[in-house]
Amino acid sequence: xxxxxxxxxxxxxxxxxxxxxxxxxxxxxxxxxxxxxxxxxxxxxxxxxxxxxxxxxxxxxxxxxxxxxxxxxxxxxxxxxxxxxxxxxxxxxxxxxxxxxxxxxxxxxxxxxxxxxxxxxxxxxxxxxxxxxxxxxxxxxxxxxxxxxxxxxxxxxxxxxxxxxxxxxxxxxxxxxxxxxxxxxxxxxxxxxxxxxxxxxxxxxxxxxxxxxxxxxxxxxxxxxxxxxxxxxxxxxxxxxxxxxxxxxxxxxxxxxxxxxxxxxxxxxxxxxxxxxxxxxxxxxxxxxxxxxxxxxxxxxxxxxxxxxxxxxxxxxxxxxxxxxxxxxxxxxxxxxxxxxxxxxxxxxxxxxxxxxxx
Amino acid sequence: xxxxxxxxxxxxxxxxxxxxxxxxxxxxxxxxxxxxxxxxxxxxxxxxxxxxxxxxxxxxxxxxxxxxxxxxxxxxxxxxxxxxxxxxxxxxxxxxxxxxxxxxxxxxxxxxxxxxxxxxxxxxxxxxxxxxxxxxxxxxxxxxxxxxxxxxxxxxxxxxxxxxxxxxxxxxxxxxxxxxxxxxxxxxxxxxxxxxxxxxxxxxxxxxxxxxxxxxxxxxxxxxxxxxxxxxxxxxxxxxxxxxxxxxxxxxxxxxxxxxxxxxxxxxxxxxxxxxxxxxxxxxxxxxxxxxxxxxxxxxxxxxxxxxxxxxxxxxxxxxxxxxxxxxxxxxxxxxxxxxxxxxxxxxxxxxxxxxxxx
Numbered sequence: 236x237x238x239x240x241x242x243x244x245x246x247x248x249x250x251x252x253x254x255x256x257x258x259x260x261x262x263x264x265x266x267x268x269x270x271x272x273x274x275x276x277x278x279x280x281x282x283x284x285x286x287x288x289x290x291x292x293x294x295x296x297x298x299x300x301x302x303x304x305x306x307x308x309x310x311x312x313x314x315x316x317x318x319x320x321x322x323x324x325x326x327x328x329x330x331x332x333x334x335x336x337x338x339x340x341x342x343x344x345x346x347x348x349x350x351x352x353x354x355x356x357x358x359x360x361x362x363x364x365x366x367x368x369x370x371x372x373x374x375x376x377x378x379x380x381x382x383x384x385x386x387x388x389x390x391x392x393x394x395x396x397x398x399x400x401x402x403x404x405x406x407x408x409x410x411x412x413x414x415x416x417x418x419x420x421x422x423x424x425x426x427x428x429x430x431x432x433x434x435x436x437x438x439x440x441x442x443x444x445x446x447x448x449x450x451x452x453x454x455x456x457x458x459x460x461x462x463x464x465x466x467x468x469x470x471x472x473x474x475x476x477x478x479x480x481x482x483x484x485x486x487x488x489x490x491x492x493x494x495x496x497x498x499x500x501x502x503x504x505x506x507x508x509x510x511x512x513x514x515x516x517x518x519x520x521x522x523x524x525x526x527x528x529x530x531x532x533x534x535x536x537x538x539x540x541x542x543x544x545x546x547x548x549x550x551x552x553x554x555x556x557x558x559x560x561x562x563x564x565x566x567x568x569x570x571x572x573x574x575x576x577x578x579x580x581x582x583x584x585x586x587x588x589x590x591x592x593x594x
Numbered sequence: 595x596x597x598x599x600x601x602x603x604x605x606x607x608x609x610x611x612x613x614x615x616x617x618x619x620x621x622x623x624x625x626x627x628x629x630x631x632x633x634x635x636x637x638x639x640x641x642x643x644x645x646x647x648x649x650x651x652x653x654x655x656x657x658x659x660x661x662x663x664x665x666x667x668x669x670x671x672x673x674x675x676x677x678x679x680x681x682x683x684x685x686x687x688x689x690x691x692x693x694x695x696x697x698x699x700x701x702x703x704x705x706x707x708x709x710x711x712x713x714x715x716x717x718x719x720x721x722x723x724x725x726x727x728x729x730x731x732x733x734x735x736x737x738x739x740x741x742x743x744x745x746x747x748x749x750x751x752x753x754x755x756x757x758x759x760x761x762x763x764x765x766x767x768x769x770x771x772x773x774x775x776x777x778x779x780x781x782x783x784x785x786x787x788x789x790x791x792x793x794x795x796x797x798x799x800x801x802x803x804x805x806x807x808x809x810x811x812x813x814x815x816x817x818x819x820x821x822x823x824x825x826x827x828x829x830x831x832x833x834x835x836x837x838x839x840x841x842x843x844x845x846x847x848x849x850x851x852x853x854x855x856x857x858x859x860x861x862x863x864x865x866x867x868x869x870x871x872x873x874x875x876x877x878x879x880x881x882x883x884x885x886x887x888x889x890x891x892x893x894x895x896x897x898x899x900x901x902x903x904x905x906x907x908x909x910x911x912x913x914x915x916x917x918x919x920x921x922x923x924x925x926x927x928x929x930x931x932x933x934x935x936x937x938x939x940x941x942x943x944x945x946x947x948x949x950x951x952x953x
Contacts, residue, residue, distance in 0.1 A: 251879065294841045295840070296838065296841075296912050297838055324841065324911055326911055349843070353882075354841070354848055354880055354882060355848050356841070386877065481652070481653040481654070482655075482682055482714035484717065489653075489713055489714050491633075494857060494921075494923075495923070495927045496952050499859050500853050500859075500876070517859070518713065519610060519632065519924060520610065520632045520633060521713055521714065523713060552655055552686065553655050564853075565853040565854050565878060569928070570950065593854060593855050
């Protein structure tokens with residue numbers, strides 16, 4: 236993240252990628268201003284582990300979640316920390332304000348803009364400014380600025396298309412900032428960005444904070460992006476699934492890591508350091524690995540006439556291989572701990588404290 | 595499972611679907627002879643919860659897994675239970691035999707046949723019989739019969755195609771049984787089958803035991819099968835994800851259940867009891883729901899000109915809906931507990947004791 240440090244933009248890594256307080260602490264020790272979380276229960280796990288400054292970069296709706304957030308905000312404020320919350324709807328802002336007033340708290344709030352992902356957030360600039368004005372006038376809330384995460388830009392493959400997406404986001408943000416300023420309201424914080432685009436936001440002159448998460452672990456899908464910028468750091472994979480061969484029919488190796496060992500929503504894993512092997516099919520607790528042909532295409536399972544030369548590349552019964560998952564975030568969420576390895580030696584075990592916290 | 599009881603074939607439900615000892619105990623109380631597990635660590639969790647008869651319906655390779663299996667086998671045998679293990683390779687059989695002899699144990703073993711899934715198992719009949727003979731002559735092993743699970747038949751949509759797949763499996767099984775009998779070896783047990791095909795195996799005259807698992811919970815994908823047989827029971831969905839709307843842009847409802855709340859390997863979830871709603875897109879912790887048009891096609895997100903009539907069907911901010919996951923097995927594996935509801939009232943909380951046990 237040194238390339239961001241040069242821009243004087245704050246780094247607030249997203250903890251949903253790793254869900255591991257040990258990683259968050261190391262990020263803060265290296266200059267991060269705090270973390271992002273996506274769920275209030277997840278934020279609680281990180282707060283309990285000693286993280287003080289948490290942005291809930293997501294909408295918080297309903298009396299139960301609001302009560303949990305106020306309790307956590309009180310816990311953090313008592314130790315000079317803070318919990319910041321996003322809002323994209325007048326009713327959600329009103330509910331949060333009333334609950335905060337009743338609790339004698341003042342909660343930092345960002346308005347989420349829909350800058351192109353078409354998921355949460357306010358897309359219409361006038362509606363955004365009306366909501367900013369409402370929050371600014373709410374005594375239980377403290378308006379801080381804008382959440383402007385462009386999720387779909389993260390996995391856009393070319394640098395040109397990503398730049399265009401972030402330019403468009405900046406255009407909306409500056410319009411909202413200008414209209415808010417006309418009401419005397421300063422959108423001081425502009426936060427967003429992920430591993431796929433964070434350097435573009437950092438250099439935009441518009442964002443004050445970036446939220447990359449996956450960079451710490453990396454996965455197959457992010458590896459497919461064309462990173463473009465010559466000074467963009469190349470992040471290595473640090474997240475691996477250790478698996479071993481449980482069956483060795485003539486033309487394939489069947490390993491003991493399948494759908495319950497990794498998420499395949501962004502595609503199948505790759506075999507680390509073994510480009511001649513193709514993880515071809517995942518079932519619940521099995522993975523089928525075949526040897527690739529010289530054209531780089533996977534062999535077909537069930538065809539015993541596959542050349543011996545290819546079959547000879549397959550790992551033997553009992554042999555272990557490392558898999559790099561297609562998508563790190565939902566993969567980490569499957570495990571209770573990370574086994575930390577250095578040169579093949581287990582040096583630590585870090586709890587994935589926020590695993591399975593979905594509230 | 596009454597339809598199976600009529601055939602005098604044993605029912606041994608697969609516990610990998612639910613990973614919950616409370617469900618396994620209820621299945622055994624209703625006549626199941628035991629359970630299947632897919633991992634040794636999973637089998638240990640069920641044994642610790644009081645289940646006595648466990649078939650590890652999967653290959654067990656490597657000294658660490660063998661040591662764990664022998665320890666568990668001893669634990670079960672001490673209380674008149676048993677752990678049965680599958681083998682599909684001469685080396686795996688030899689390793690297990692030597693370890694069992696050293697431990698002074700005799701382990702019940704099935705030879706796994708590849709009856710059409712092309713994953714684990716022995717496909718060649720002569721190699722199968724050679725392996726049967728090897729196990730039969732191993733003093734640390736007790737040959738019991740054949741594991742013959744046809745996984746790919748489970749999600750074959752038409753009854754005709756499923757019947758053809760199971761007929762082919764039976765053809766291979768009977769050939770292996772005949773050749774083993776010529777050596778004086780009885781393949782007494784023939785076990786296999788899943789929710790998609792179990793009645794075909796039960797009525798084959800070849801299988802002595804069926805292993806359906808998903809029937810207890812059900813999911814969207816199994817619901818897509820044409821069940822054909824007129825007396826095939828229709829299993830209802832009992833597994834739901836409780837989610838609420840966190841954002842309500844004009845043309846969509848964004849809920850708080852995404853890739854970390856359910857597995858999407860077999861497709862996206864459906865909204866239970868609300869066919870007019872389409873869960874259209876999952877991200878890590880968000881799901882986008884749109885209202886379907888009158889043609890049953892989903893609306894397009896981001897198009898604010900969607901008819902008001904459709905938008906009016908969407909759930910409001912904060913409203914809850916139930917989702918039925920695409921694939922129950924890896925979805926259950928994401929959670930620590932099942933909340934058991936009766937008529938909308940929480941009546942129990944059942945630990946998913948074998949969640950995340952992948953060894």
